[in-house]
Amino acid sequence: MTTLRIAGGSVLRPDMSVSEGDVLVDQDAGEILAVGDTDGADEVLDADGCLVMPGLVNAHGHAAMTLLRGYADDKPLGAWLQEDIWPAEGELGPEDVRAGADLALVEMIRSGTTAFADMYFHVPEVAAAVDEAGVRARLGHGVVTVGKDEEEAIADNEESLEVAREFDGDAGGRIETAYMPHSLTTVGEEYLREFVAQAREADVPVHFHANETRDEVDPIVDERGVRPLEYADSVGLLEDGDFCAHGVHSDADEIELLAERDAAVVHCPASNMKLASGMAPVQQMREAGVTVALGTDGAASNNDLDLFDEMRDAAMLGKLAADDAAAVPAEAAVEMATAGGADALGFDSGRIEPGANADLAVVDFTAPHLTPVHDHVSHLAYAATGSDVRHTICDGSVLMRDRDVLAFDEARVRERAQQRAAAVAERARDV
Ligand SMILES: CSC[C@H]1O[C@@H](n2cnc3c(O)ncnc32)[C@H](O)[C@@H]1O
Numbered sequence: 001m002t003t004l005r006i007a008g009g010s011v012l013r014p015d016m017s018v019s020e021g022d023v024l025v026d027q028d029a030g031e032i033l034a035v036g037d038t039d040g041a042d043e044v045l046d047a048d049g050c051l052v053m054p055g056l057v058n059a060h061g062h063a064a065m066t067l068l069r070g071y072a073d074d075k076p077l078g079a080w081l082q083e084d085i086w087p088a089e090g091e092l093g094p095e096d097v098r099a100g101a102d103l104a105l106v107e108m109i110r111s112g113t114t115a116f117a118d119m120y121f122h123v124p125e126v127a128a129a130v131d132e133a134g135v136r137a138r139l140g141h142g143v144v145t146v147g148k149d150e151e152e153a154i155a156d157n158e159e160s161l162e163v164a165r166e167f168d169g170d171a172g173g174r175i176e177t178a179y180m181p182h183s184l185t186t187v188g189e190e191y192l193r194e195f196v197a198q199a200r201e202a203d204v205p206v207h208f209h210a211n212e213t214r215d216e217v218d219p220i221v222d223e224r225g226v227r228p229l230e231y232a233d234s235v236g237l238l239e240d241g242d243f244c245a246h247g248v249h250s251d252a253d254e255i256e257l258l259a260e261r262d263a264a265v266v267h268c269p270a271s272n273m274k275l276a277s278g279m280a281p282v283q284q285m286r287e288a289g290v291t292v293a294l295g296t297d298g299a300a301s302n303n304d305l306d307l308f309d310e311m312r313d314a315a316m317l318g319k320l321a322a323d324d325a326a327a328v329p330a331e332a333a334v335e336m337a338t339a340g341g342a343d344a345l346g347f348d349s350g351r352i353e354p355g356a357n358a359d360l361a362v363v364d365f366t367a368p369h370l371t372p373v374h375d376h377v378s379h380l381a382y383a384a385t386g387s388d389v390r391h392t393i394c395d396g397s398v399l400m401r402d403r404d405v406l407a408f409d410e411a412r413v414r415e416r417a418q419q420r421a422a423a424v425a426e427r428a429r430d431v
């Protein structure tokens, strides 16, 4: 057995308490062996002055959209997608998606993210990037059937299922998959009914956008006479293991339904604020027992992939939404970004305890903006940023040591992304 000891720091425990101690990792199994007083180990990572916390989980995003960061801002969702993003995405080839995914992975590893969910196209490229980077992911091909004829719509759904079957268990088990219809309004009912059933047979969960804007909710209510999540339930969505992004405009009955079905919600506060989509009822969801995770969404609506920002935004926006300063406290924000995310994606990560996946972030607490330390959890939610992360570990392997991301030549990744992004923007302008 090869072991790694993260030594000399403090450790964030699953109950949100913090105690001094080491974390000992079995690198062959990729699991945590012990927490507390340990010694020995084949490799030691210094954590003096640091807090060892579970690796952050970015439970909803579109990694390759890093290429479109800053390409189109300051519009609401519908106009932003239709006028700017979808035309640009029409110009993305597999090598562009690989370049964008590599950039996203460098950014996520740098800021302590060890697992993420991704809905996009050219998924084999995203899977190859994940394999090389060493992180954990639940990947899927995003399906859109509006504007397509029946043959194209079926092919798009079949691609999503094929990709889900082919890549499940890839990268030594670090990649899992899902069938990913884009949303309840961009995929036709007949396709949802048919292909959700096939996803169940293939034993893969379903991930989709839901209740993000009023413009998306109102037509469903007007045309079907039911709330969107009731419609989702009626076509077979919302089973245990399924997770939807946003849920901003969810009413009390829909929240109850999510809790009953054990379906998770991924809250994306920065994207919801930037697109002025609304304020998700996060406090009500958590009080109802819904699993709530955090996501950045794509870098074009955020505009970064730093989950420390998401924790702060979730806590602040949650208070504003509930009109209550006690709503979504620091512990809740940290829980959503760690255990909540891992539960939503079905990974045994997000908690530092023996037997769990050794997915960890080591945060340097010696910076001026983290001084003094009255409460580590308060600093994680309200004061720390991704650049405070010193080491990142996933599946027992060190992905970043002393702020050096090991699997990538960062300068090359940035240069390639810059070149590819400029070429995509030029092609999109010419269309
Ligand atoms: C079909 S692949 C995924 C698809 O989703 C688009 N997207 C990015 N951000 C959002 C959002 O906030 N709501 C809905 N759809 C979004 C992305 O550009 C891809 O086309």
Ligand SMILES: [Zn+2]
Pocket (backbone or CB within 6 Å): 060, 061, 062, 209, 245, 297, 298
């Ligand atoms: Zn999204």
